[in-house]
Amino acid sequence: MAYVKFDTPGKGVLVDLTKCVGCGSCSLACKLWNDLGHDDEVPDQGPDAKLSDKNWTAVKFFALEKDNEPVYRFVKNQCLHCQHPACESACFSRAFQRTENGPVVYYPHLCVGCRYCMLACPFDVPKFQWDKSFPLVTKCQMCSSRVDKGEAPACVGVCPTNVMTYGDRDELLAMARKTIESDDKYIKHIYGEHEAGGTNWLYISDIPFEKLGFRTDVTTRPIQEYSHEFLKYTPPVIVAWGGLLSAMYVYTKRRKEVAGKDKKDVPM
Amino acid sequence: MEAQSSKWVFRMTPIRFLLLILAGVAAALAVYRLVVGLGATTNLNDHWPWGLWIGFDVLTGVALAGGGYSVALIAHILHIEKFNVIARSAMLTSLLGYLLVMIGLFLDIGQWFNFWRPFVSWGYHSVLFEVFWCVSLYTTVQVLEFGEIGTEKVAKSWHRLFAKAMPFLLIVGVLLPTLHQSSLGALYLTQVGKLHPLWWSPYIGLFFLMSSFFVGPAMVTVETSLAGRAWKHWVDVKIIRSLQRIGVTVMLMYLILKIWDLFARDAMQYVFAGGLESTMFLIEMGLGVIIPIIIFFIPWGKTRAGLITAGALVALGVIINRMNVVIVGMIGYSGAGYIPSAIEILVTVGLVAGGALAYCFICDNFRILDHQEEQHKVAQ
Numbered sequence: 105m106a107y108v109k110f111d112t113p114g115k116g117v118l119v120d121l122t123k124c125v126g127c128g129s130c131s132l133a134c135k136l137w138n139d140l141g142h143d144d145e146v147p148d149q150g151p152d153a154k155l156s157d158k159n160w161t162a163v164k165f166f167a168l169e170k171d172n173e174p175v176y177r178f179v180k181n182q183c184l185h186c187q188h189p190a191c192e193s194a195c196f197s198r199a200f201q202r203t204e205n206g207p208v209v210y211y212p213h214l215c216v217g218c219r220y221c222m223l224a225c226p227f228d229v230p231k232f233q234w235d236k237s238f239p240l241v242t243k244c245q246m247c248s249s250r251v252d253k254g255e256a257p258a259c260v261g262v263c264p265t266n267v268m269t270y271g272d273r274d275e276l277l278a279m280a281r282k283t284i285e286s287d288d289k290y291i292k293h294i295y296g297e298h299e300a301g302g303t304n305w306l307y308i309s310d311i312p313f314e315k316l317g318f319r320t321d322v323t324t325r326p327i328q329e330y331s332h333e334f335l336k337y338t339p340p341v342i343v344a345w346g347g348l349l350s351a352m353y354v355y356t357k358r359r360k361e362v363a364g365k366d367k368k369d370v371p372m
Numbered sequence: 373m374e375a376q377s378s379k380w381v382f383r384m385t386p387i388r389f390l391l392l393i394l395a396g397v398a399a400a401l402a403v404y405r406l407v408v409g410l411g412a413t414t415n416l417n418d419h420w421p422w423g424l425w426i427g428f429d430v431l432t433g434v435a436l437a438g439g440g441y442s443v444a445l446i447a448h449i450l451h452i453e454k455f456n457v458i459a460r461s462a463m464l465t466s467l468l469g470y471l472l473v474m475i476g477l478f479l480d481i482g483q484w485f486n487f488w489r490p491f492v493s494w495g496y497h498s499v500l501f502e503v504f505w506c507v508s509l510y511t512t513v514q515v516l517e518f519g520e521i522g523t524e525k526v527a528k529s530w531h532r533l534f535a536k537a538m539p540f541l542l543i544v545g546v547l548l549p550t551l552h553q554s555s556l557g558a559l560y561l562t563q564v565g566k567l568h569p570l571w572w573s574p575y576i577g578l579f580f581l582m583s584s585f586f587v588g589p590a591m592v593t594v595e596t597s598l599a600g601r602a603w604k605h606w607v608d609v610k611i612i613r614s615l616q617r618i619g620v621t622v623m624l625m626y627l628i629l630k631i632w633d634l635f636a637r638d639a640m641q642y643v644f645a646g647g648l649e650s651t652m653f654l655i656e657m658g659l660g661v662i663i664p665i666i667i668f669f670i671p672w673g674k675t676r677a678g679l680i681t682a683g684a685l686v687a688l689g690v691i692i693n694r695m696n697v698v699i700v701g702m703i704g705y706s707g708a709g710y711i712p713s714a715i716e717i718l719v720t721v722g723l724v725a726g727g728a729l730a731y732c733f734i735c736d737n738f739r740i741l742d743h744q745e746e747q748h749k750v751a752q
């Protein structure tokens with residue numbers, strides 16, 4: 105149950121984590137394209153890299169072990185652009201809307217700043233401008249203006265090792281499946297295929313996702329459905345309960361009047 | 373009582389003076405917060421987007437103010453007349469409670485000048501949308517309901533009109549809280565896998581609704597005892613007890629449902645698992661539900677002191693429950709902790725103080741506690 109049902113899953117990006125060398129170009133390109141500032145306290149790359157209001161994407165370094173050998177992996181994070189976005193269903197003023205082409209776009213002028221979207225997002229993506237007087241929520245917009253023109257997002261284009269492939273989500277899924285099936289080194293899991301009901305950014309990896317900071321316990325049922333499950337009872341409850349209340353009001357009042365006639369001095 | 377005269381009175385006592393100072397400090401801090409923003413004044417951050425103001429001022433405030441709707445339902449819709457003596461003060465507390473909730477919400481939103489946006493940009497698929505509409509409408513309804521009391525003293529010519537509108541207002545005024553008390557809990561449905569299983573449940577909406585209902589009689593008990601002391605207006609113990617009987621019945625159902633739900637979701641294992649979550653859960657259920665039920669059934673529960681104690685425990689239990697949902701139950705997922713800043717705490721304290729002052733002022737000037745005859749007229 106999205107606001108608008110789209111026929112196509114839209115565009116997406118497939119990220120092959122085995123190819124990333126952690127150069128940080130994507131993050132820089134994102135900052136340039138979206139005119140984001142820099143924050144010394146919250147790095148956008150390295151072991152402590154984090155998403156923030158200024159880092160719409162961040163490349164986090166992981167030092168791990170594989171077959172008793174030390175290995176390094178670099179994970180680019182950003183909004184996953186859910187097919188059934190929790191933020192969209194959480195926002196009570198429609199500041200988040202999933203578009204036909206796939207990106208989930210945030211419209212600042214509609215935002216009230218209640219931060220329920222931050223709570224609702226199963227991937228903890230939306231961030232808040234805590235240091236502003238009139239703060240907004242921020243997150244990767246999948247460069248929706250570029251996507252609308254048929255261009256790949258800014259970060260995708262600059263990657264020197266082709267970690268990211270931009271295209272139709274269903275084609276990317278097929279490609280991802282082929283890759284992980286034809287090469288044993290890959291974990292047999294396409295992150296984003298089912299998570300939270302499916303996302304438009306997909307990941308494949310040779311290291312288990314939970315070791316790379318991914319949340320693997322997230323429900324495969326779209327978060328939207330949990331709210332919908334509850335809200336669908338609202339109209340019947342209004343009608344039934346409202347009717348019952350009115351009926352009880354009239355009935356008990358009438359009963360009291362009748363009783364009052366019989367026995368004028370009823371103690372109350 | 374001064375209430376009958378048309379002069380305005382406000383007796384100053386040391387306690388009221390203290391409340392006035394607290395409210396004044398909070399007002400100044402609130403203005404400061406609106407100017408400099410949330411990051412500078414609260415301990416909220418990206419890990420803790422919702423804290424004390426949502427948890428206490430809004431979620432808890434709305435539940436505690438629930439006394440209005442459960443008592444309105446019992447006294448005015450079911451026409452159980454013996455409860456009329458407490459109906460007005462219960463509904464007044466509720467009105468003030470909601471006004472405080474509105475202020476709390478307003479302070480908590482980042483784009484506060486944009487607060488009206490959801491009225492025109494309909495995010496109707498959001499549970500928060502239901503909360504927002506219901507709380508705004510209900511506060512309006514309560515202000516109108518108060519109009520019936522207010523016009524006894526000012527703008528008297530409007531009184532008949534307000535009295536005429538009461539049945540409709542009362543019905544809407546019970547309907548709306550039923551909706552948003554449950555949707556406040558349902559806000560946390562999106563926290564599947566985040567909120568600790570002791571609190572996350574597909575029935576969290578129902579749990580919020582039931583607890584907001586039974587905390588009503590409990591709050592009324594506590595409040596009438598306080599008012600009794602201040603205005604020498606003692607409500608008969610029998611009335612309080614039969615009101616609490618209704619609360620205890622719902623509380624028993626709540627307890628059974630809660631246990632069933634824990635078994636059904638295989639979450640019983642967490643109850644005695646030790647650690648912060650299970651301790652807080654046991655305190656919440658033990659102090660707030662089980663002990664009050666026991667008190668009610670032992671002889672002490674027939675005395676004023678016993679009933680007041682039970683009522684206070686129930687109210688405390690609901691406060692702990694809401695804070696558990698907003699804070700304790702989220703610590704495990706977030707991995708971080710959250711302690712409200714001094715400003716957050718002072719503003720919350722000041723809001724409550726302001727509410728208490730307003731209650732005193734209205735009781736001094738309108739017929740809230742001493743109004744039997746009027747109540748009979750309206751209720752007929």
Ligand code: SF4
Nearest residue numbers: 195215216218219221
């Ligand atoms: S913070 Fe803004 S975008 Fe997020 S749910 Fe609230 S109004 Fe919507």
Ligand code: SF4
Nearest residue numbers: 134244246247257259
């Ligand atoms: S898609 Fe655009 S906004 Fe998102 S991370 Fe890439 S460059 Fe930044």
